[in-house]
Amino acid sequence: MRILSDIDEFLDYLTFEDLKTNYLKEKNELLKRIELEEQEKRVENVRKLRSEIRVDQEHRKILNACLYPFATKVSPLRKLGYYFLRAAPLLEKGTSNLDFLIYKSASNGAAIFGEAKGSVSDPSQTVRETLDRRDVVESNRDYANRTYLGGANVSYEYVLGVSSVDSNNVAKAVIRRNGGLIIWHSERSQNPQLTIFVPSEARIRPSMMHAEDQLNKELGRKISTSLEFKTFFQQSHIAAKLLVLLSIDKLSADETFKPEDLIKVVETELDYVDDSEVILREARTILQTGIDIGFVGVIGENRYKIRSRYKSAASRETDLMDKWVEHRLEESFNQKTGAVLGQLKSKYRNLREQKGDLRRYLK
Amino acid sequence: MKIPPSEYTLQSFLQYVTDHTDELFAREERKWLKVYLIFVQVDWMKLFSEFKPEKLGQFLRIPIGTESSSIDFYAYEYAPGLLMFFTSSTEEDYERSLEKFIDSTRGITEMWIPPARFEEAKTHILSKYHGEIYKFIGRRTAITKAPAKRRPEYQRRISYSGMDAQETLKEVRETYGVLPTSIEFVVGQDKIKITDDGLFVLRTINPRTLQIMLDVVDIILGKQLQFEKVTQGVSANVELVKIGEREFRIPEIVAAKIALKTQVLNAVLVERIFGEREDIVEDDVLPAQRPWSDEFSFVDKTVLEGSLSFSGTVIDEYKGTIFGLSGGENEILLIPKHHTTFESFVRFYRMIVEKIDNEAELSLLSEDIV
Numbered sequence: 001m002r003i004l005s006d007i008d009e010f011l012d013y014l015t016f017e018d019l020k021t022n023y024l025k026e027k028n029e030l031l032k033r034i035e036l037e038e039q040e041k042r043v044e045n046v047r048k049l050r051s052e053i054r055v056d057q058e059h060r061k062i063l064n065a066c067l068y069p070f071a072t073k074v075s076p077l078r079k080l081g082y083y084f085l086r087a088a089p090l091l092e093k094g095t096s097n098l099d100f101l102i103y104k105s106a107s108n109g110a111a112i113f114g115e116a117k118g119s120v121s122d123p124s125q126t127v128r129e130t131l132d133r134r135d136v137v138e139s140n141r142d143y144a145n146r147t148y149l150g151g152a153n154v155s156y157e158y159v160l161g162v163s164s165v166d167s168n169n170v171a172k173a174v175i176r177r178n179g180g181l182i183i184w185h186s187e188r189s190q191n192p193q194l195t196i197f198v199p200s201e202a203r204i205r206p207s208m209m210h211a212e213d214q215l216n217k218e219l220g221r222k223i224s225t226s227l228e229f230k231t232f233f234q235q236s237h238i239a240a241k242l243l244v245l246l247s248i249d250k251l252s253a254d255e256t257f258k259p260e261d262l263i264k265v266v267e268t269e270l271d272y273v274d275d276s277e278v279i280l281r282e283a284r285t286i287l288q289t290g291i292d293i294g295f296v297g298v299i300g301e302n303r304y305k306i307r308s309r310y311k312s313a314a315s316r317e318t319d320l321m322d323k324w325v326e327h328r329l330e331e332s333f334n335q336k337t338g339a340v341l342g343q344l345k346s347k348y349r350n351l352r353e354q355k356g357d358l359r360r361y362l363k
Numbered sequence: 364m365k366i367p368p369s370e371y372t373l374q375s376f377l378q379y380v381t382d383h384t385d386e387l388f389a390r391e392e393r394k395w396l397k398v399y400l401i402f403v404q405v406d407w408m409k410l411f412s413e414f415k416p417e418k419l420g421q422f423l424r425i426p427i428g429t430e431s432s433s434i435d436f437y438a439y440e441y442a443p444g445l446l447m448f449f450t451s452s453t454e455e456d457y458e459r460s461l462e463k464f465i466d467s468t469r470g471i472t473e474m475w476i477p478p479a480r481f482e483e484a485k486t487h488i489l490s491k492y493h494g495e496i497y498k499f500i501g502r503r504t505a506i507t508k509a510p511a512k513r514r515p516e517y518q519r520r521i522s523y524s525g526m527d528a529q530e531t532l533k534e535v536r537e538t539y540g541v542l543p544t545s546i547e548f549v550v551g552q553d554k555i556k557i558t559d560d561g562l563f564v565l566r567t568i569n570p571r572t573l574q575i576m577l578d579v580v581d582i583i584l585g586k587q588l589q590f591e592k593v594t595q596g597v598s599a600n601v602e603l604v605k606i607g608e609r610e611f612r613i614p615e616i617v618a619a620k621i622a623l624k625t626q627v628l629n630a631v632l633v634e635r636i637f638g639e640r641e642d643i644v645e646d647d648v649l650p651a652q653r654p655w656s657d658e659f660s661f662v663d664k665t666v667l668e669g670s671l672s673f674s675g676t677v678i679d680e681y682k683g684t685i686f687g688l689s690g691g692e693n694e695i696l697l698i699p700k701h702h703t704t705f706e707s708f709v710r711f712y713r714m715i716v717e718k719i720d721n722e723a724e725l726s727l728l729s730e731d732i733v
Binding site for chain 1: 364410472573606607608609610611612613616618638657660661663665669670671672673674675676678683684685689690691696698700728729
């Protein structure tokens with residue numbers, strides 16, 4: 001309705017029939033052209049959007065493989081005293097940050113900052129980016145010590161976690177830069193395992209291994225890990241975060257849900273986060289995006305329902321991703337038309353101004 | 364079946380039932396005593412509070428259903444977390460009362476008896492009581508190459524009656540890969556039926572059939588309680604750790620592991636588990652095997668071929684549990700995520716055993732077990 005009244009207002013403003021007719025004609029032509037262009041690029045755009053989701057998924061799975069052994073007490077790494085402290089350290093500072101922080105608080109303790117990469121197309125670039133992020137951490141050492149490590153002055157170590165397929169090339173790129181990053185990789189020999197890349201050159205080895213020998217040994221022996229641990233992280237793609245909506249209504253008799261239900265799930269996903277504002281913000285974003293893309297319907301005050309013709313989570317997942325992709329395409333279309341129509345209006349505003357002057361002159 | 368109020372122990376309850384069979388079952392068309400073995404969460408009493416149970420010594424009379432139409436079950440806690448439900452009701456009555464309640468309630472499930480335990484129970488009745496099998500129902504649900512001489516790619520259901528049922532069961536097992544899910548025995552003049560869902564039907568009620576039932580429960584009990592301990596031990600918690608002045612929340616996962624013993628997983632099998640691949644059947648008379656069931660949904664899936672690795676999030680469509688799945692060729696990790704209730708893992712493990720590997724083993728990845 002609002003769009004219509006905007007159009008009406010603008011047409012009223014144009015006053016002259018020839019201007020109105022030309023404006024509408026040009027506008028329709030423009031819209032048709034953009035629609036056609038979008039239609040032609042649709043397959044490619046859909047592919048790009050789905051690829052974003054897949055890249056994020058690969059990233060999450062490697063990240064999980066790096067973190068899981070530090071979140072389960074039976075793991076030998078946990079027994080050595082290392083545990084998963086938090087994901088995305090320094091995120092609250094708004095700086096480019098690494099994916100995780102693992103910590104051991106002992107005299108031989110260490111803070112292990114790490115980055116995970118689902119797939120690596122350009123190893124040199126990946127290594128360069130990770131080293132840049134390492135520098136950011138280094139420049140925030142005081143803050144990190146104070147905020148996460150209780151002021152302890154432990155050694156910092158930097159890890160790049162990749163899949164085994166990429167480990168050799170990434171390690172070579174690190175060696176070319178004289179080390180400085182430890183490579184963990186998720187192996188797929190029979191069952192998922194986490195291990196460490198050990199460089200053959202003695203010269204470079206110390207800078208690509210942990211200070212604690214026992215940790216190197218355990219990782220060298222290969223640690224059983226899991227590609228599943230957290231469904232999403234704060235820095236994950238919105239599509240990953242939306243996954244928690246798939247069965248959010250399962251425990252309710254009337255198949256509705258309350259914001260609290262969602263908050264509880266987000267709290268569990270981000271159980272290492274102690275800032276309730278972060279939890280609320282994430283839950284709000286998920287809910288609002290769900291509504292925006294038409295996957296969640298508002299049915300009353302603080303009461304929501306999943307809008308999908310499917311009941312099973314698996315079918316809903318397809319529906320959810322389709323809706324998200326359509327929404328993004330629509331957004332992109334609206335952005336383009338908004339910009340082009342803005343220019344068109346500005347052109348007709350000028351024409352109208354000129355006409356106005358002419359009428360005054362004729363009087 | 365109406366048992367008069369008294370302070371019953373298991374023994375006195377069974378004695379009463381034996382002594383008063385005619386009177387107790389006078390109104391029943393079939394004078395059969397049914398005993399359901401049910402796994403429950405530790406604080407199980409609250410599960411039944413809506414039915415206002417009546418305490419009869421060590422027993423509870425639980426009228427399950429609506430006020431106008433309820434079925435009486437007499438419940439006894441045989442071991443922590445294992446209840447025996449005694450009733451004379453028909454299967455239809457069970458389905459609309461206790462089974463319906465189990466399907467829609469978190470924290471309770473039928474005590475499934477894995478094939479190996481079921482086999483032990485069968486052997487015990489045959490050897491100790493010189494029983495004979497006169498009827499059985501068997502299924503082949505495997506989606507794998509579990510041994511079967513003839514057309515192993517098909518699912519099957521066989522129902523057989525005849526006094527040569529014992530030999531037939533052996534034959535169909537070897538030839539068609541069929542495993543029994545329900546066996547009926549005749550011991551002298553007495554008849555008793557056992558199913559792998561943990562149901563005993565005593566078609567003759569006397570001290571001997573009751574003893575057979577108790578024997579079988581004891582045979583399977585040890586392993587079953589261990590199994591229950593594993594499924595109830597899966598958890599995702601947070602440990603509070605103080606670093607300096609600040610308290611941090613440290614995730615603490617206790618996962619479970621299914622180790623495959625006779626089957627190596629591959630991408631095709633995993634995709635079948637995920638419900639993404641159906642069999643291609645040539646113009647054949649029998650339908651293709653369906654991908655798993657509607658009980659579990661799999662989302663956020665990955666399957667990498669070669670050295671197999673796969674992962675996904677599983678949603679128990681009945682009970683609401685959400686857990687992660689990560690594995691390779693011979694191992695599947697179950698990672699708790701949300702709304703965890705133990706029976707989801709019982710049922711998931713059951714599917715793996717029935718459809719992938721009859722000998723798959725479930726264990727808990729926790730310090731006291733490893």
